[in-house]
Amino acid sequence: MSVDQSLGIRVNGEQRRVPGGISIASMLGELGLDPQRVAVERNLEIVPRSTLDDVSVEDGDAYEIVHFVGGG
């Protein structure tokens, strides 16, 4: 945690800072993502969509946020 209370996290391999105390759903909103269209893994564990509002982002978290793309 830094002086301004923001949190340092990794999202899809990139370093990001987000405000302290926000939920994962709010973080997705900040990133411009629709929670209905993505899946979220937090520190190697799936976060069920139904709990995205309840789980708080913690300093040092690593997230993978994925969706479906064209593929064979």
Add this chain to the structure above:
Amino acid sequence: MTAQQDIKADSWSVAGRTFTSRLIVGTGKYKSLEENAAAVEASGAEIVTVAVRRVNISDPNQPRLMDFIDPKKVTYLPNTAGCFTADEAIRTLRLAREAGGWNLVKLEVLGEAKTLYPDMRETLRATETLVAEGFEPMVYCVDDPIAAKQLEEAGAVAIMPLGAPIGSGLGIQNRVTIRLIVEGAGVPVLVDAGVGTASDAAEAMELGCDGVLMNTAIAEAKDPVLMARAMKAAVEAGRLAYLAGRMQKRRYADPSSPLAGLI
């Protein structure tokens, strides 16, 4: 009953879901999402394979596959293409299940980049774990009847042997092993990979396969939408020929016109 009605009545089922089309198409390698959607439409496919990849957090408003191919109308089959270990494939499919909300998935665990041949030891291990977690995996595999049986015993809901290496378009290289897999399987068998043109798809169906999965053969055709139509017709023709039961081959000619009454 007309041939068209025959095709309609001739459905197949995988993991309790019933489909009329026996052609599954990939959604990779297209020039645009518009062309991709038009090819899927022309193919008549009811299932498309999709990949699971990171969202682009720098540009979250890029066009999305789901805006062009409606997952409510076409079944999305998440695939683990690009995974080289069981653990990577399992992690990918756990995310896919969360993204889509369904258990029907396609598993492929590749052994090396040059041939994209499946690593069967890792594939079997991943199948066992996925089944234990409630997934219904359709499994890409080598054209080996013993490996196919082992996958089925591990709980694979469909066996998907390669006809030739992924993206090669070489056609079915071993008709004998594909036929043996079909004869021995208690779950659907679909040739996955290696189809290059319509006759390859028809051949897979004539061997008794329940379906065919392809991507590159359509996406890399000069006219992908026209090739999608060709593949639809080929899969239907091959299926009908299989059901009709082909004539026996002879070593020499046998005239079609009667010999009696010759002038």
